[in-house]
Amino acid sequence: xxxxxxxLLGAGAGAGVAVVSACGSxxxxxxxxxxxxxxxQWYHQYGxxxxxxxxxxxxxxxxKAHVTVQWRPGDYDRQTAAALLTDSGPDVFExxxxxxxxxxxxxxxxxTELVAGVKDDFNSAVLAPKxxxxxxxxxxxxxxxxxxxxxxxxxxxxxxxxxxxxDELVDAARExxxxxxxxxxxxxxxxxxVLGGTPLYAAGLRLVTEDGKAGFDDPAAAxxxxxxxxxxxxxxxxxxAPADWSDxxxxxxxxxxxxxSGLWALPQVQKELGDxxxxxxxxxxxxxxxxxxxxxxxxxxxxxxxxxxxxxKEYVKWLWVExxxxxxxxxxxxxxxxxxxxxxxxxxxxxxxxxxxxxxxFTTEHGYAQPLLWTPASQVAYQDALSRIIKDGxxxxxxxxxxxxxxxxxxxxxxxxx
Amino acid sequence: MRRRRVLWFWVFVGPFTIGLALFTYVxxxxxxxxxxxxxxxxxxxxHFVGLDNYVSMxxxxxxxxxxxxxxxxxxxxxxxxxxxxxALALMVNRVRRARAFFRSVFFLPAACSYVxxxxxxxxxxxxxxxxxxxxxxxxxxxxxxxAWLSTxxxxxxxxxxxxxxxxxxAGFYMILFLAGLQRIDPVLYEAAAVDGARPGWTVLxxxxxxxxxxxxxxxxxxxxxxxxxxxxxxxxxxxDARGYPPYARPPLVYLxxxxxGQGQNLGLGSxxxxxxxxxIAVVTVGQARWLRLGRTEADG
Numbered sequence: 001x002x003x004x005x006x007x008l009l010g011a012g013a014g015a016g017v018a019v020v021s022a023c024g025s026x027x028x029x030x031x032x033x034x035x036x037x038x039x040x041q042w043y044h045q046y047g048x049x050x051x052x053x054x055x056x057x058x059x060x061x062x063x064k065a066h067v068t069v070q071w072r073p074g075d076y077d078r079q080t081a082a083a084l085l086t087d088s089g090p091d092v093f094e095x096x097x098x099x100x101x102x103x104x105x106x107x108x109x110x111x112t113e114l115v116a117g118v119k120d121d122f123n124s125a126v127l128a129p130k131x132x133x134x135x136x137x138x139x140x141x142x143x144x145x146x147x148x149x150x151x152x153x154x155x156x157x158x159x160x161x162x163x164x165x166x167d168e169l170v171d172a173a174r175e176x177x178x179x180x181x182x183x184x185x186x187x188x189x190x191x192x193x194v195l196g197g198t199p200l201y202a203a204g205l206r207l208v209t210e211d212g213k214a215g216f217d218d219p220a221a222a223x224x225x226x227x228x229x230x231x232x233x234x235x236x237x238x239x240x241a242p243a244d245w246s247d248x249x250x251x252x253x254x255x256x257x258x259x260x261s262g263l264w265a266l267p268q269v270q271k272e273l274g275d276x277x278x279x280x281x282x283x284x285x286x287x288x289x290x291x292x293x294x295x296x297x298x299x300x301x302x303x304x305x306x307x308x309x310x311x312x313k314e315y316v317k318w319l320w321v322e323x324x325x326x327x328x329x330x331x332x333x334x335x336x337x338x339x340x341x342x343x344x345x346x347x348x349x350x351x352x353x354x355x356x357x358x359x360x361x362f363t364t365e366h367g368y369a370q371p372l373l374w375t376p377a378s379q380v381a382y383q384d385a386l387s388r389i390i391k392d393g394x395x396x397x398x399x400x401x402x403x404x405x406x407x408x409x410x411x412x413x414x415x416x417x418x
Numbered sequence: 419m420r421r422r423r424v425l426w427f428w429v430f431v432g433p434f435t436i437g438l439a440l441f442t443y444v445x446x447x448x449x450x451x452x453x454x455x456x457x458x459x460x461x462x463x464x465h466f467v468g469l470d471n472y473v474s475m476x477x478x479x480x481x482x483x484x485x486x487x488x489x490x491x492x493x494x495x496x497x498x499x500x501x502x503x504x505a506l507a508l509m510v511n512r513v514r515r516a517r518a519f520f521r522s523v524f525f526l527p528a529a530c531s532y533v534x535x536x537x538x539x540x541x542x543x544x545x546x547x548x549x550x551x552x553x554x555x556x557x558x559x560x561x562x563x564x565a566w567l568s569t570x571x572x573x574x575x576x577x578x579x580x581x582x583x584x585x586x587x588a589g590f591y592m593i594l595f596l597a598g599l600q601r602i603d604p605v606l607y608e609a610a611a612v613d614g615a616r617p618g619w620t621v622l623x624x625x626x627x628x629x630x631x632x633x634x635x636x637x638x639x640x641x642x643x644x645x646x647x648x649x650x651x652x653x654x655x656x657x658d659a660r661g662y663p664p665y666a667r668p669p670l671v672y673l674x675x676x677x678x679g680q681g682q683n684l685g686l687g688s689x690x691x692x693x694x695x696x697x698i699a700v701v702t703v704g705q706a707r708w709l710r711l712g713r714t715e716a717d718g
């Protein structure tokens with residue numbers, strides 16, 4: 001009953017928002033009178049001040065249709081997933097996907113024509129997971145990535161150099177741990193959530209192979225994941241911090257000497273620590289290993305249940321393909337993201353020096369994006385196993401065997417549906 | 419006249435019936451229907467799969483594991499809350515001064531939301547760093563800070579989950595017990611005293627508890643149903659942006675991720691919900707039979 005009550009409330013609140021915003025649009029900018037086409041565009045709530053005003057400015061500048069922006073706080077992925085089942089959802093929405101099930105379920109429109117001619121200008125690592133059987137279903141807006149922040153002074157005091165391999169990371173974390181400061185913060189769950197497939201890529205493996213098989217059915221996987229257990233067992237990890245990994249607070253407050261966090265934390269870290277920090281990719285492990293950083297992009301997608309699909313596509317093309325000035329503004333003026341367009345990323349002065357330049361280099365050289373075929377079911381199976389390996393000391397080989405079985409079944413399911 | 423009565427019956431009952439049908443029975447039946455279909459990202463599926471969803475749900479060790487979690491939790495929280503709220507009621511009932519004060523103080527937490535309480539427990543009392551309340555206490559005894567919610571060996575997270583629910587619930591059930599206690603005829607105690615029963619255990623065992631039977635049955639039933647519906651404090655204590663850890667994951671939380679999360683496997687989620695509903699129905703009916711709910715003390 002809890003769920004249905006919750007959903008009901010959510011739906012009620014959603015309807016409320018829709019009504020309120022509809023009123024707002026009628027009384028406010030209704031005079032824009034643009035042939036009567038009205039489009040609803042959804043964004044998740046960005047933390048940085050100014051972003052909401054910016055996207056509303058872009059929408060207002062579009063003359064061919066009347067675009068209403070909805071800024072949606074809360075669990076955005078679930079809101080969109082639920083809204084796509086109905087006719088009252090958005091026409092255009094940003095999505096951390098779209099997911100394979102959304103594409104296969106024909107919930108989102110094919111946007112391949114929109115990027116014709118400029119497809120090569122989009123960062124291929126983030127465009128790939130939005131592409132299914134050669135068709136593009138989401139247009140990358142900006143790139144986000146994650147990396148390891150470390151405090152130079154604390155490392156120097158402990159006589160530790162920035163780790164270049166996973167073994168060095170484990171040792172460094174142990175040596176940096178004291179009564180007051182922990183060596184490393186990988187999130188309050190011990191790393192199972194945020195690291196995901198990153199250690200596998202650092203071991204030279206992958207989540208899903210080119211031909212759609214589980215990419216970590218290999219003894220190296222168990223070896224690498226077993227090392228994460230050592231971090232936990234040696235009590236080098238910070239756990240139970242008031243703010244989780246995505247927030248640099250634990251690092252800034254000196255609760256930890258190293259922290260895994262996102263590019264978005266960089267301005268704040270820079271402001272508070274000045275030069276006393278550095279950034280690293282997740283270090284390589286084993287002979288076939290190479291450093292890795294996860295990259296991802298929110299993409300603009302068009303709902304297949306919208307009333308004005310063609311108008312919506314035209315708008316998406318205008319904003320996320322043609323108006324590079326807005327794209328640049330969106331990526332760089334508020335939060336801290338890398339533009340999804342290579343040409344824009346190259347131009348950005350902010351990304352040419354210091355840790356930001358390192359981050360861009362990691363993204364180009366070591367970036368991997370979660371494959372489209374890596375579905376939530378696979379993700380849950382893998383993440384559960386990783387948590388058990390790290391926290392309970394479960395045998396990595398046995399755990400991985402189960403995961404490979406579940407993931408293979410899931411991959412079979414998705415590759416056999418048309 | 420008769421027609422008028424019928425009309426008025428529907429005027430009063432109609433809106434509720436419609437609401438109940440629309441928001442409870444239709445979704446319920448719809449969900450049962452979905453459980454027989456492959457319903458990825460759709461509520462109007464076309465691909466009938468029979469009992470496949472049930473089979474894969476019952477074979478899913480994460481789901482069966484969550485059922486176990488939930489039994490352990492119920493087996494623990496029900497007797498503990500029961501004993502604590504009964505003890506509180508007995509104590510508060512004997513207080514002679516500031517009765518209203520004590521009653522309100524113990525009842526107040528019942529007015530707090532699960533979400534708020536869970537966040538306070540998670541972020542200030544039981545956070546894992548050295549300045550959390552629990553860890554500050556440990557620090558006085560020179561013990562290392564404990565990451566309460568992240569440690570699986572020993573499973574400290576149960577301490578957090580159980581205490582938050584106890585704090586929230588005990589006051590409410592205390593009030594129920596108090597009401598029961600006040601219905602007991604003082605003559606019984608006087609008679610017992612005349613017969614030489616010493617106040618304390620003997621009186622409690624032979625007079626108070628038997629007289630509280632009806633209240634106790636209701637409390638036990640409510641506690642079990644509440645435990646079965648546990649979601650809020652688990653979700654708010656343990657979930658993060660990346661999901662939920664594989665421990666202390668009750669079935670509702672697991673189904674929430676399967677059906678309503680990015681998984682959007684509504685068929686599988688519905689199958690799980692039906693299984694869960696059946697279990698709850700069987701347990702509740704069994705318990706009601708066993709405890710002879712609805713009979714008065716006189717029926718024995």
